[in-house]
Amino acid sequence: MPAMPTTVVALGFCNRSLGPGPGPDLSSYFRFLKTLSWVPYPVPTASQGGGAKRQNVHLEQMLYDGVSATSTWLDDVEERLFVATALLPEETETCLFNQEALAKDIKEMSEEMDKNKNLFSQTFPENGDNRDVIEDTLGCLLGRLSLLDTVVNQRCHQMKERLQQILNFQNDLKVLFTSLADNKYIILQKLANVFERPVAEQIEAIQQAEEGLKELDAGITELKRRGDKLQMEQASLQELSKLQDMYDELMMTIGSRKSGLNQNLALKSQYERALQDLADLLETGREKMAGDQKITVSSKEEIQQLLHKHKEYFQGLEAHMILTETLFRKIISFAVPKETQFHTELMAQASAVLKGAHKRGVELEYILETWSHLDEDRQALSRQLEVVENSIPSVGLVEESEDRLTERTSLYQHLKSSLNEYQPKLYQVLDDGKRLLISISCSDLESQLNQLGDGCQIFPEIISVSH
Incomplete structure (x- = not known):
């Protein structure tokens, strides 16, 4: 039997991050493995002599070709899968579809390899020269497929979580737009209703409006943090920036109204503090003047x-x-x-x-x-x-x-x-x-x-x- 390639006998993985992209085309590999499964392996007997030996060599060659094809396919998959690439939000759904398809392919590949291993165990002579090497090679390939299957499934799970986070981000962005529009209408209407009321009452209405907008402000801040973490696409970030501008515009309107109302109240508060300080200074001055005249x-x-x-x-x-x-x-x-x-x-x-x-x-x-x-x-x-x-x-x-x-x-x-x-x-x-x-x-x-x-x-x- 020809020597097994190093990539088949010595299997290993580099510790690299998962990357997007579909797996390579499996059609040719599957056709070959299925052909192996369909081949009627004759059970050799002692009376066959040289004919049995030729059959074993033929079987080994077929297995070698199958193992080589599978190993080549695994090399291609690993090379594509373990390359660290930045995954953009708009690519997540497509990448998830490809990864799920890849997981299905790996499962089918593992099943075909397992069938071939079982057939090999049943038909290959116990005392065959390369039986141990072939068994170890097939076992390594199955282990490699199993590990790759685990990694791809983890990758799919991560992508599903990311996709859900992106959907949640977009939904929350829409909710905040609606909430801001509703709050703006209510606040402006309320300020118009108290326009002729005393200054203190107008100030109270503005303070209530500011208090009501704190939750909205916190929501925008949190959405910005999530957007940075998810590295959202430019369109979503522009929408978020538009939301922030609308919020800032509303706050400027409220602030301008409040500034005008606060001016007189601030002056009065400043005067009242000065008046109280003057009263205290005056009281102390009286005490100083009321002391003994003889020093x-x-x-x-x-x-x-x-x-x-x-x-x-x-x-x-x-x-x-x-x-x-x-x-x-x-x-x-x-x-x-x-x-x-x-x-x-x-x-x-x-x-x-x-x-x-x-x-x-x-x-x-x-x-x-x-x-x-x-x-x-x-x-x-x-x-x-x-x-x-x-x-x-x-x-x-x-x-x-x-x-x-x-x-x-x-x-x-x-x-x-x-x-x-x-x-x-x-x-x-x-x-x-x-x-x-x-x-x-x-x-x-x-x-x-x-x-x-x-x-x-x-x-x-x-x-x-x-x-």
């Missing part, structure tokens, strides 16, 4: 900080008054009398608080300025008293010459004269300090003034005694 601080810098915060807060209050008044003028045409009265009263109260705040700010500026001058004068006097203190001799005279006594006397007279010269300025500084302490409470400042006053009393006494 307790620890330093001049603290007064400066208080003045800065005071200006910052009440300048903010004044700016918010201006903003609130500006917004009120924009909504005054549709404001009710009660709102106008409340606005007028609140503005009057804010003006009164600002007037008091301005007065308090002037007082704080005066306190800061007075304290600054007082610090300068106090420091100058302290330096002068320090000079006097350092000029007083630390050791008294016991026995000195007349010249030394005269010199010492002259020194004390000069120091006394200097103290007398500083005296008016000293009293002025102490008086300014006392007046400042009426408005503020500061222990450090009070201690500094007391120290200055004590020094001015002690030094004259020392000089008088020494003199």
